[in-house]
Amino acid sequence: MKIYDRQQIAEKVGLDHAALEVVEAGFAALGRGEVVMPPILSMNIAESNGEVDVKTAHIQGWQRFAIKISPGFFDNPRLGLPSLNGLMLLFSAKTGLVDSVLFDEGYLTDIRTALAGAIAAKHLAREDARRVAVIGAGLQAELQVAALRLVRDIEEVHVHARDSAKAEAYARRMGEVHGLPVVVHDSAASACARADIVVTTTPSRTPVLQWSDLPQGIHVTAMGSDNPHKNELEPTILTSADVVAVDRLSQSRALGELHHAPALQREVFELGTLIAEGRRLRTSAEQITVCDLTGTGVQDTAIANYAASRLEADGQ
Amino acid sequence: MKIYDRQQIAEKVGLDHAALEVVEAGFAALGRGEVVMPPILSMNIAESNGEVDVKTAHIQGWQRFAIKISPGFFDNPRLGLPSLNGLMLLFSAKTGLVDSVLFDEGYLTDIRTALAGAIAAKHLAREDARRVAVIGAGLQAELQVAALRLVRDIEEVHVHARDSAKAEAYARRMGEVHGLPVVVHDSAASACARADIVVTTTPSRTPVLQWSDLPQGIHVTAMGSDNPHKNELEPTILTSADVVAVDRLSQSRALGELHHAPALQREVFELGTLIAEGRRLRTSAEQITVCDLTGTGVQDTAIANYAASRLEADGQ
Numbered sequence: 001m002k003i004y005d006r007q008q009i010a011e012k013v014g015l016d017h018a019a020l021e022v023v024e025a026g027f028a029a030l031g032r033g034e035v036v037m038p039p040i041l042s043m044n045i046a047e048s049n050g051e052v053d054v055k056t057a058h059i060q061g062w063q064r065f066a067i068k069i070s071p072g073f074f075d076n077p078r079l080g081l082p083s084l085n086g087l088m089l090l091f092s093a094k095t096g097l098v099d100s101v102l103f104d105e106g107y108l109t110d111i112r113t114a115l116a117g118a119i120a121a122k123h124l125a126r127e128d129a130r131r132v133a134v135i136g137a138g139l140q141a142e143l144q145v146a147a148l149r150l151v152r153d154i155e156e157v158h159v160h161a162r163d164s165a166k167a168e169a170y171a172r173r174m175g176e177v178h179g180l181p182v183v184v185h186d187s188a189a190s191a192c193a194r195a196d197i198v199v200t201t202t203p204s205r206t207p208v209l210q211w212s213d214l215p216q217g218i219h220v221t222a223m224g225s226d227n228p229h230k231n232e233l234e235p236t237i238l239t240s241a242d243v244v245a246v247d248r249l250s251q252s253r254a255l256g257e258l259h260h261a262p263a264l265q266r267e268v269f270e271l272g273t274l275i276a277e278g279r280r281l282r283t284s285a286e287q288i289t290v291c292d293l294t295g296t297g298v299q300d301t302a303i304a305n306y307a308a309s310r311l312e313a314d315g316q
Numbered sequence: 317m318k319i320y321d322r323q324q325i326a327e328k329v330g331l332d333h334a335a336l337e338v339v340e341a342g343f344a345a346l347g348r349g350e351v352v353m354p355p356i357l358s359m360n361i362a363e364s365n366g367e368v369d370v371k372t373a374h375i376q377g378w379q380r381f382a383i384k385i386s387p388g389f390f391d392n393p394r395l396g397l398p399s400l401n402g403l404m405l406l407f408s409a410k411t412g413l414v415d416s417v418l419f420d421e422g423y424l425t426d427i428r429t430a431l432a433g434a435i436a437a438k439h440l441a442r443e444d445a446r447r448v449a450v451i452g453a454g455l456q457a458e459l460q461v462a463a464l465r466l467v468r469d470i471e472e473v474h475v476h477a478r479d480s481a482k483a484e485a486y487a488r489r490m491g492e493v494h495g496l497p498v499v500v501h502d503s504a505a506s507a508c509a510r511a512d513i514v515v516t517t518t519p520s521r522t523p524v525l526q527w528s529d530l531p532q533g534i535h536v537t538a539m540g541s542d543n544p545h546k547n548e549l550e551p552t553i554l555t556s557a558d559v560v561a562v563d564r565l566s567q568s569r570a571l572g573e574l575h576h577a578p579a580l581q582r583e584v585f586e587l588g589t590l591i592a593e594g595r596r597l598r599t600s601a602e603q604i605t606v607c608d609l610t611g612t613g614v615q616d617t618a619i620a621n622y623a624a625s626r627l628e629a630d631g632q
Contacts, residue, residue, distance in 0.1 A: 001419075003319075041357035045374050045381070048410050054370050054383065058361050065361070067370065067385055069405065071412025085412050089385065089403075094364050096387025096401050103317075103414070 347588030
């Protein structure tokens, strides 16, 4: 059994094409019905303002499956600790024996979440998308844009965040780290006005994006909501967009954007199905497409396998 | 973060009164409504005849909660490996940080499962119970009897198993290891005929115990069924017994004995409630009592906390 820490893992796994391909392969397998993915196990620890989620999936034919444990304890910053944490365990899919423990402290979750945003844009955004709007100014606001560069030639970023100081800090960081020009906006509508892609990256409980904010041709990825109380998109966006996709229907209905549009009467596609079937749902530059991401166990199994294989190849 | 292996854990944790008290305290907290215990996460890996279960629970006020991962890969014996395996992780209930990893390979599950049987008998069997019948001749057939000695003065054992060679080996082992006389029987009815307690410890998919097998005054603990296909008790036992208890109603209905008696019209008690309220449901020596155990996350959190505190006290 091998044990790796965050630093070892971060040296081997980042936002690149190889990692993207592995996560995309996981989604494709899901779309082909080749994945066993049980519902998320979730436990609240109210007395500490904490929660813990456990996700898993097995991809048929893969040698290992991951179980990911993600604690989120939201009073931690007062103690000088990060809110999010966690680890992934890899097990042999043949014997059930523990193969490796990835003490990534949530790093691989950050990576696979950003890659899912890129995969959604790859299959739904315009080919010539250049301008990204981001709502929120946290870590995913940064990683989502970095990942999008793997699939589109991103040239400029427009950001809106409730806390304008954080938005300014984000703009500086994106310039320094990624060499991308960032314009700070005082509203989501203004940020989206000239964008080809908008990514919402907030823990908001009320919509941060309205239908009227969206220009023709934009692709929307909503990656913030992962529990029934969170909601980033005005439900009209789901009823009015030309295409709506999600990472997993059952999860989006239970804890994603579909949860807030229970009466939605339209076809909603799973991202994995689009990949598996090679379907191109965007048929014009004017269409508005939407993808809601809740985060799936198959992404975890994919990225954990990838991480372990890279770490092993290096003989660590 | 501390990491312990099976041998270290087994040196510190066994079937004794201290461990029993901790598991009983966990059940009592469950009975008082002080436990958060989500449904079990379960995944099948059909291609390897494997499954993996994840259980967890948090007991209010306790400093740590456990997440237990239990793989069961039933073709492993062909590879010279045990079918059951697994580990427990302990997390701070205040910060969600990993506290310790107990690579117990299923050892603590064996212990807490046997202790639950003893706790069931403590609260439901006759005080003067001396004779135990066991159906099945595996590890739990041994541990259940050993644990019962913590709560009753067990003097003799009667065993019945489908494989009579295993029953004979069990009889020898119990004599050598535990100094207990064991009589091997060719039927469950014969094994139960003079017993005060019977414990079923099989993975059977058809009942191994019939109502007509049970003498007056016996207490029945069924600990084998833990998925919807398993079934140890003829449903008539549940309808006809004087008292029926379970470790967790929702689990027994989903994957225990209650699953096979969906139309059951009677009060079924949770073991934790009996403990918390100090209720004594057995009011005569003639009553027949039953307890179905499916295995709960609160037992895991209790025994993992106990193991960690004993390991730490030793400064390992």
